[in-house]
Amino acid sequence: MMGNPFDDTEGTFTVLVNDEGQYSMWPAAIDVPAGWDVAHPSDTHQACLEYIEEHWADMRPRSLVEAMRHERA
Template sequence: MQVSNPFDDVQGQFYLLQNEQQQFSLWPAQCALPAGWRVISQPQSIDACNAWLTDNWSTLIPSHYASEKGAA
C-alpha cells in the first residue's frame, strides 16, 4: 500500500524520540531527525514503539508544567 505521509505508514519503521520536556514522539526513519529531540530507540515498528510508550510513559503533562504544579 502506497502512503503519501510517512507518519501514517503503519508498516513503517519509527524512531522513538524525547524532548527536554520529557515528551515523546514517533518519527519516521526515512525523515531527518528534528532538532531538540534525542533518540530513545532506533527505528522499529509502530507496535513496538507503542508498547514501549505504554510501559514507560505515564503522563502527557510536560515536565515544566509538572514541576510548577508540584511547587504550588
C-alpha cells in the first residue's frame, strides 16, 4: 500500500509559489494545481526545504503586506 506522497521524505518534490507569494512543496509526480507556478524544479525533499527557507522570509500573503503598507502611508 502506498503512503501519502506529501509525507515521503525520500520522494522527489517541486517547489510551487502562488500569486500571494506563498510557497508549497508538491510531489513531482502530481500535476501542478491551478493558481500555482513552479518556483524550483523537481529535487530532493531536503533541497526543496532549503529553497523555501532561503526564498520565503515573510509568510504573510502578498495582499496583506500591500494592505499594511498602504495603512502606514
